[in-house]
Structures are given as structure tokens and as C-alpha cells.
Amino acid sequence: MRVVVVGAGVYGAAVAAALARRGAAVTVVDGSAPGSGTSGASFAWVNSRNKQPLHYHELNVAGMAAHRQLAAEVPLGDWYHGGGGLTWGGTEVRERVDALRELGYAAEVVTRAEAMELEPGIDPARLPDDGIGYFPDEGWVEPVRLIGHLLARGVQLVTGDAVVAVDLRGDVVRGVRLASGVEIGADAVVNCAGAKAAEVAAMVGLTLPMSNLRCLLVYTSPVAVPLARVVHAPDVHLRPEGDGRILLHSGEIDRNGEVEKLVHAAASVYPGIRHATVESVRAGERPIPGDGLPVLGRVAGVRNYFFAVSHSAVTLCLHVGGLVADEVLGEERDELAAYRVERFGQA
Ligand SMILES: Cc1cc2nc3c(=O)[nH]c(=O)nc-3n(C[C@H](O)[C@H](O)[C@H](O)COP(=O)(O)OP(=O)(O)OC[C@H]3O[C@@H](n4cnc5c(N)ncnc54)[C@H](O)[C@@H]3O)c2cc1C
The missing domain is CATH 3.50.50.60 (FAD/NAD(P)-binding domain)
Structure with missing residues (x-):
């Protein structure tokens, strides 16, 4: 064939x-x-955090498992990074955790101290008293x-x-x-x-019929910040991007293109990011049927x-x-x- x-x-x-x-x-x-x-x-976040309807959620959960399986099978399959995802902001985190747990998705509400244990580079003042979600089975990929x-x-x-x-x-x-x-x-x-x-x-x-969406991603210079996983803070999404670089994204930057504002938001969550410069800004087009x-x-x-x-x-x-x-x-x-x-x- x-x-x-x-x-x-x-x-x-x-x-x-x-x-x-x-x-x-x-x-x-x-x-x-x-x-x-x-x-x-x-952004290459491997997740099924907000995928509806149920059959689409299940397809994404199967996608997550397939990544873990391939990475475990292939020696040096280190394009896949586990470590879970951390998020806070908005009142809906606890509801989302409950809804996902009902579907059997690994999800928990963690305390500020537990979040700091996972991500010690965060400014603790930026974390709320309640409503921090942690999703241990999520990860990201070097596509x-x-x-x-x-x-x-x-x-x-x-x-x-x-x-x-x-x-x-x-x-x-x-x-x-x-x-x-x-x-x-x-x-x-x-x-x-x-x-x-x-x-x-x-x-x-x-x-x-396609409704593609053009988006921006910001790549910082290498910086000694202990970011270890996908983090969704209220104004900025972050993940590691190899050799100390950090990848930044938000819904807002796709609308306003304000790169410096996004870096500022990232540095207010991880103060060490103030030492980074912007190494590149890439446009990606989301293929959306x-x-x-x-x-x-x-x-x-x-x-x-x-x-x-x-x-x-x-x-x-x-x-x-x-x-x-x-x-x-x-x-x-x-x-x-x-x-x-x-x-x-x-x-
Ligand atoms: C900012 C941003 C954030 C994202 N975040 C996530 C995320 O966190 N998690 C997630 O799972 N997904 C995410 N996505 C979506 C994900 O990246 C895409 O769904 C995925 O990369 C699409 O892969 P693809 O192989 O379909 O397309 P592509 O990677 O675009 O590959 C298509 C290829 O087809 C080639 N091509 C096109 N026309 C022709 C032709 N006529 N002849 C020959 N070749 C052709 C192109 O050159 C291209 O190389 C994100 C996307 C963006 C832009």
C-alpha cells in the first residue's frame, strides 16, 4: 500500500x-x-483540562497516555516532559478540579506551601490562599x-x-x-x-471550513529560574523551553501583541525572569476546523x-x-x- x-x-x-x-x-x-x-x-502543553464534549475529552486523555507510553518505550525519548500543570486565578479552579476528578482525571487543589514546593521560583505573594490547581498527569512536548x-x-x-x-x-x-x-x-x-x-x-x-487563529509566542533568553512545568497564572502562561529559556503566552498577547507587557507579567510571577531578555517572538497559526x-x-x-x-x-x-x-x-x-x-x- x-x-x-x-x-x-x-x-x-x-x-x-x-x-x-x-x-x-x-x-x-x-x-x-x-x-x-x-x-x-x-505551546505544546499535553493536556485535557478543558476539552468538551466528553468524547473529545477522552480522545485527549488517550493522547496524553500515548505520549507517556512512547517516552517510556524509547531510550532518550526526552522530547516529552511530564511534571504536571499548575494553575490559579479565577473562582473556577476548584470546580474544574472537582469536575475533572469525576471523570477520573488526575487533579487536586494544593496549598500555597505545596505549590511553592513544586515551583520555588514563584513570588509567594502572587499565589492565592485558595484555588491553586495541580494536574499531575499533564506535560509538554518538544514537537x-x-x-x-x-x-x-x-x-x-x-x-x-x-x-x-x-x-x-x-x-x-x-x-x-x-x-x-x-x-x-x-x-x-x-x-x-x-x-x-x-x-x-x-x-x-x-x-x-476552517477558523484558523494567528497567535504569538515569546521566547526568553536563558535565565536561571527554576520553572519545571507548565504554569498558568492569571495573565501569563509559562513553560520551560530548553537550556533555561522560557516560553510565554497568553490569550491577551494574541489580541494586542504587547510583548513587553507579557514579559512584565511573567516577571511579576517569577521575579528571576527580570534578568531575561526576549530572544524571539514567533507567530503560530492554530488550525481550527x-x-x-x-x-x-x-x-x-x-x-x-x-x-x-x-x-x-x-x-x-x-x-x-x-x-x-x-x-x-x-x-x-x-x-x-x-x-x-x-x-x-x-x-
Ligand atoms: C500559540 C499556539 C499554542 C498552542 N498550544 C497548544 C497546546 O498547548 N497543546 C496542543 O496540543 N496544541 C497546541 N496548539 C495547536 C498545535 O500546535 C497544532 O494543532 C499542531 O501543531 C498542528 O499540527 P499539524 O501537523 O496539523 O500542522 P503543522 O505543524 O502546521 O504541519 C502542517 C505541515 O503541512 C505543510 N503543508 C501545508 N500545505 C502543504 C502542501 N500543499 N503541500 C505540502 N505540505 C504542505 C506545512 O509546511 C506544514 O509543515 C497551539 C498552537 C498555537 C499556534
Whole structure:
């Protein structure tokens, strides 16, 4: 079975690795370089803290488990970082902890002293007396290193050459044509083109409504701050980013682009951050299908064309990659039933 996967982000890499493991001959084509799309500019928090409805929560929980399992299996699989997530602010933390615990998600309310034990670099004055949540099973990923691992075995890679057309005859795809003019024959094509998935869907006449969102991430210089996990404070979200760098994000910076204000907010939580400078600011485009939920798996109208497109793909990629690979190889997966492209109303 010859499969062409369009896009070498976390989804393309995970689908390709799962297909290769199942014996398919896989070619991954990327118009740029692996990991150069949204996966290379992501907060990459592995979680299911606020995912609705229930089936989507469960899909994300399965995604979290798949990351822990892969990292445990692969020697030096240290692109995955556990350590849980810490959050405070707002009255809803306790309610969220209770609701998640009912679903079996590891969640607890911790005291200020316990939070300081976990994150001794925080200014204790910034922590409330009550309403600090800790979620031990969460983590974060270095997506580009994960992609490198997934593409390393049994996958043919074509880079710097975009797919510009799909050869569709009747309801069957026969291959793809690249910008260079090269044609690649295929028994199946998987659309993992992230924020550009609608363009690749249009190549087989499918409409994929997308509401992508452009966001900003701020990377500090290396700084000796003992930040060890994903932390969501009221005005700033933080996580480690290798060699002492810290990655900062907030909903507000996506709206106002005020980088200095975000760094100031971070330094008011972790005073040591005042010694950092801004090393880079990256824009990432969240790939978001029209109703916010993933578009995954087989398509009713085109027999051998498949999707793996969503937000939260860093969390989902390993688990979903396996399910999509099963469908490509002819085994329909009930777990994907809620995520068909047909829900947007096409035949
Ligand atoms: C600021 C921000 C924060 C985020 N935080 C989180 C988070 O905390 N947790 C989480 O799980 N998710 C998070 N996400 C979402 C997550 O990063 C994305 O869902 C994920 O990276 C998408 O991966 P992908 O493989 O679908 O797309 P991409 O990584 O964009 O890969 C798609 C690839 O397709 C290629 N391509 C496109 N068109 C073509 C074509 N015609 N031919 C060939 N190649 C093509 C591109 O070059 C690209 O490399 C965040 C995103 C952003 C922007």
C-alpha cells in the first residue's frame, strides 16, 4: 500500500510513523521543512483540562497516555516532559478540579506551601490562599524533536516541494503532483496540512471550513529560574523551553501583541525572569476546523482520501495517528465517528 501524507507536522509525522509500523510504503511531502508549520510554534502543553464534549475529552486523555507510553518505550525519548500543570486565578479552579476528578482525571487543589514546593521560583505573594490547581498527569512536548523521531524510520521524506494537485479519478485518488512537477502515485492520500488543510481538501473538491487563529509566542533568553512545568497564572502562561529559556503566552498577547507587557507579567510571577531578555517572538497559526473539533479519518465521497486536522494536535497526534493509520489500511475506527468531515454537510 503506497500512502502519501501531505504535511510533516506532528500529525503528518505521527500518521506516517503509524502507517510505516503497519507495513505501508509511506511518502511524507512537505512544502517546507518538517516541523516548520504550527508544530514548530506551539505551546505544546499535553493536556485535557478543558476539552468538551466528553468524547473529545477522552480522545485527549488517550493522547496524553500515548505520549507517556512512547517516552517510556524509547531510550532518550526526552522530547516529552511530564511534571504536571499548575494553575490559579479565577473562582473556577476548584470546580474544574472537582469536575475533572469525576471523570477520573488526575487533579487536586494544593496549598500555597505545596505549590511553592513544586515551583520555588514563584513570588509567594502572587499565589492565592485558595484555588491553586495541580494536574499531575499533564506535560509538554518538544514537537520538532518528536517529529524527528517519528520520521526517522521507514518513511520516505520529500521537503521543500508542496503538493499542488491531487489526481482524482471518479471517487478514487491515484496520486499527487508537486510544485516541481514530480508526480507520486498513491493508493491513499492523508491530508495533514494543518492550517492549510482546506487548500489541500479543495484539490479533491472537498470543502473544509476552517477558523484558523494567528497567535504569538515569546521566547526568553536563558535565565536561571527554576520553572519545571507548565504554569498558568492569571495573565501569563509559562513553560520551560530548553537550556533555561522560557516560553510565554497568553490569550491577551494574541489580541494586542504587547510583548513587553507579557514579559512584565511573567516577571511579576517569577521575579528571576527580570534578568531575561526576549530572544524571539514567533507567530503560530492554530488550525481550527469550523466547529472547533478535529476532522479525522475517512471521507464518504473520496474512497482513499483521509484527514488528520485539528487544534491540540500536539496532545492528540500519537493516539490519533494510530487510529487514522488503521482507517487508511481499511479498518474503520468508531473512535473517529464524531470527527468526520461530512458533519459540515457535504456528500
Ligand atoms: C500559540 C499556539 C499554542 C498552542 N498550544 C497548544 C497546546 O498547548 N497543546 C496542543 O496540543 N496544541 C497546541 N496548539 C495547536 C498545535 O500546535 C497544532 O494543532 C499542531 O501543531 C498542528 O499540527 P499539524 O501537523 O496539523 O500542522 P503543522 O505543524 O502546521 O504541519 C502542517 C505541515 O503541512 C505543510 N503543508 C501545508 N500545505 C502543504 C502542501 N500543499 N503541500 C505540502 N505540505 C504542505 C506545512 O509546511 C506544514 O509543515 C497551539 C498552537 C498555537 C499556534
